[in-house]
Amino acid sequence: MMTELPLDQVRTLLAVVDEGTFDAAAAALHVTPSAVSQRVKALEQRTGRVLLQRTKPVRATESGAVLVRYARQLARLERDAWGELGLSGAGEPTRVSVAVNADSLATWFLPALTRVAGLCYELHREDEAHTAALLREGLVMAAVTSASDPVPGCTVRLLGRMRYLPVAAPEFTGTHLSGRPLPEALPQAPVVNFDRKDDYQDAFVRRLGRGPAGPFRHQVPTSEGFLDAVAAGLGWGMVPEVQAQPLLAAGRLALLAPDVWMDVALYWQQWKLDSPALAALAEAVAATAAETLRR
Numbered sequence: 001m002m003t004e005l006p007l008d009q010v011r012t013l014l015a016v017v018d019e020g021t022f023d024a025a026a027a028a029l030h031v032t033p034s035a036v037s038q039r040v041k042a043l044e045q046r047t048g049r050v051l052l053q054r055t056k057p058v059r060a061t062e063s064g065a066v067l068v069r070y071a072r073q074l075a076r077l078e079r080d081a082w083g084e085l086g087l088s089g090a091g092e093p094t095r096v097s098v099a100v101n102a103d104s105l106a107t108w109f110l111p112a113l114t115r116v117a118g119l120c121y122e123l124h125r126e127d128e129a130h131t132a133a134l135l136r137e138g139l140v141m142a143a144v145t146s147a148s149d150p151v152p153g154c155t156v157r158l159l160g161r162m163r164y165l166p167v168a169a170p171e172f173t174g175t176h177l178s179g180r181p182l183p184e185a186l187p188q189a190p191v192v193n194f195d196r197k198d199d200y201q202d203a204f205v206r207r208l209g210r211g212p213a214g215p216f217r218h219q220v221p222t223s224e225g226f227l228d229a230v231a232a233g234l235g236w237g238m239v240p241e242v243q244a245q246p247l248l249a250a251g252r253l254a255l256l257a258p259d260v261w262m263d264v265a266l267y268w269q270q271w272k273l274d275s276p277a278l279a280a281l282a283e284a285v286a287a288t289a290a291e292t293l294r295r
Helices: 007-019 022-029 033-047 062-084 102-107 109-113 131-136 170-177 182-188 200-207 223-231 241-249 276-292
Strands: 094-100 119-125 142-145 154-168 191-193 217-219 237-240 262-271
Touching: 007 022, 007 033, 007 062, 022 033, 033 062, 062 131, 062 262, 062 276, 094 131, 094 276, 102 109, 102 119, 102 154, 102 223, 102 237, 102 241, 109 276, 119 276, 131 142, 131 262, 142 276, 154 170, 154 200, 154 241, 154 276, 170 182, 182 200, 191 200, 191 223, 191 237, 200 237, 200 262, 223 237, 223 241, 237 241, 262 276
Parallel strands: 094 119, 094 142, 191 217
Antiparallel strands: 142 262, 154 237, 154 262
């Protein structure tokens, strides 16, 4: 019966995943590539599972991701303990890695980070429906996500709801949408998508009782660029309310359906760790979300 996971083996596994190759991990750990290989093989034998895909770069298997996440949590706890003892390395900041969707990053999330002093942030931008996967793989410590079911080993709390409004430039509506009911005109009109994962426009057209949005699609993979593309008249799109309101007030955007919108629930998921850094960040994120998102 397995009673423990040797720390040197777990840390070696993490180094291989982070560095991408056995040779690079060996250089980072100041050991030989043979020692790295032996430690990984010993850990695989101990767990009875294949932990790495021997590709270039090396990738963790599903079982390996569990141990990678465990290794990162150990490292986080170790750094917190050294910090509480006043023994952390001089000039070494406390680093926190977070996955966040582009619209949150462009609207409300960055002010939350300024509420916590002394932290160094590593942000990973990903669609809110996919940020939880980065938690599951152990690549980040926390995530803004649309997933309400907690990732194993994580806690979850509702932050609020981000409202998306169907908008277009006034000139666009006059050219493409006038003279016909919106449910008939919209599926034929040019549309702006964030990327291939973005299904908000399709979902909105389906709410009107029709099929997906039209086949003439622009892809603009930044939140600010997406807004600019819609305002420039390239197509219509679902824009976060907080971004749309100033342009609606200025007459640069027109609301396509005043009584129909989409609300996307956002959650904060983080590792179950007694980490002062994570706890402080979680409170700052929740407070900022409460001021910005709909409840």
